[in-house]
Amino acid sequence: MASEKGVMLLDFWVSPFGQRARIALAEKGVEYEYKEENLRDKSELLLKSNPIHKKIPVLIHDGKPICESLIIVQYIDETWSDKAPLLPSDPYQRAQARFWADFVDKKVFECGGKLWKLKGEEQEAAKTEMIEILQILEAQLGDKKYFGGDIFGFVDVAFVPFTSWFYSYETCANFSVEEVAPKIVQWAKRCMERESVDKTLPDPKKVYEFVCYLKKRFGIE
Amino acid sequence: MVASAAVRLFGMWASPAVRRVEWALKLKGIEYEYIEEDLSNKSSSLLEFNPINKQVPVLVHNGHPVVESLVILEYIDETWKDNPMLPVDPLERAKARFWATFVDVKCREESRKAFFMEGEEKEKAIENLQVQLKALDEELEGKKFFSGDHIGYTDLAIGWMAFWLGVAEEAAGFKANYDVKFPNFSRWMKDFLAEPVIKDNLPLREKTVEFFRAFKQLGSCTKRFWESSRRVIVVIPERQRHSWACVGDE
Secondary structure (H helix, E strand, O other): OOOOEEEEEEEEEHHHHHHHHHHHHHHHHOOOOEEEOOOOOOOHHHHHHOOOHHHHHHEEEOOOOEEEEEHHHHHHHHHHOOOOOOOOOOOOHHHHHHHHHHHHHHHHHHHHHHHHHOOOHHHEEEEEEEEHHHHHHHHHHHOOOOOOOOOOOHHHHHHHHHHHHHHHHHHHOOOOHHHHHHHHHHHHHHHHHHHHHHHHOOHHHHHHHHHHHHHHOOOOO | OOOOOEEEEEEEOOOOHHHHHHHHHHHEEEOEEEOOOOOOOOOOHHHHHHHOOOOOEEEEOOOOOEEOOOHHHHHHHHHHOOOOOOOOOHHHHHHHHHHHHHHHHHHHHHHHHHOOOHHHHHHHHHHHHHHHHHHHHHHHHOEOOOOEEOOOHHHHHHHHHHHHHHHHHHHHOOOOOOOOOOHHHHHHHEEEEEEEHOOOOOOHHHHHHHHHHHHHHHHHHOOOHHOOOOEEEEEOOOOOOOHHHEEEOO
């Protein structure tokens, strides 16, 4: 591919993984070209840039692709290191941040998917699991302003995109995130006060419309 | 040698994720205390240090625990800066992390399916694994190791395949045929296992094959092993006198 100077992001509007990259770029004040992908008809650029996974997001910097959202966020942090550090400088704190971002990665999206895909007992089990996940994250947040402490950091970037899915999770599985994890809801509101988050995250009702569309497409009641 | 009674590693002898951490510690010349965990009867220390996942490996440095083997590797690299395992350049670091995650998540998933399943599902998993091995083979073109002339983070992350893939094949009766189809990868496996730090820090092959053979037999009796995206738990009846096997921290 052409070694064009500049930054491009191949993405899909509702993807929480793509939103991580967008938030990180915004925090760093990096200008970039956003390219919305049609996931049912992936562009040649996407397939060439991410031949292994064929997934968004892909960050293309001076013609070089970087794939996998948390790897992209770390790349952004290391490349534009002069502003808004997302990872702390202390190795132990960094390890903690990586662990919790990895925890979000492994748990939230998959469990969230079960909440709208499944019904009956299986959905109930997924709901119990999601409540546990939210409460573990809430315990980790504690009374801190952000997961990163006073600094909006790596774990915040990793998790905050899922907050626009809370409405969908609540509606599909009939529970309230505020009831089970009020500190998480407060944290989400504080994050939304940041321009990078406010301008990136979609309206939760729009996310729910998308979930309903997916349910119809996959024949889920 | 960096003298340090302050570094402890909770592990389990058959676990590739634990060895990965030991290789890193040895590469850096870090002295550590190794604690073998009986995973059927986890120590209170392990549960205290890793209350979330309750798994090995756990690295405890000056009383502070670090968990998840790839996170531990980066922690080791950032704390003990001699003999860096990760490159300096952000793009090269991103590539290193990409391959590590690819193998840790995707290759391990297909290897597990090839190991536990039978019939069509097994065949499909072997096919998928071969597609993945092809990608790894191409990545090695013109390179001795994934990290270049010397082993580094990416090799340590992928290293379990050099030993445990063969073990899995023998224990479960399948062949991924990398020696025939993927010459770069096959050559890398031999070179990696010949590295002194690796060679001197592997479990005994026969013992490991036996362990995984038993693991597979009992794994067939439970449907729980796909429940968690990365975790395989096998409940083994007491009379069998094996440990709870939690292979890899993931």
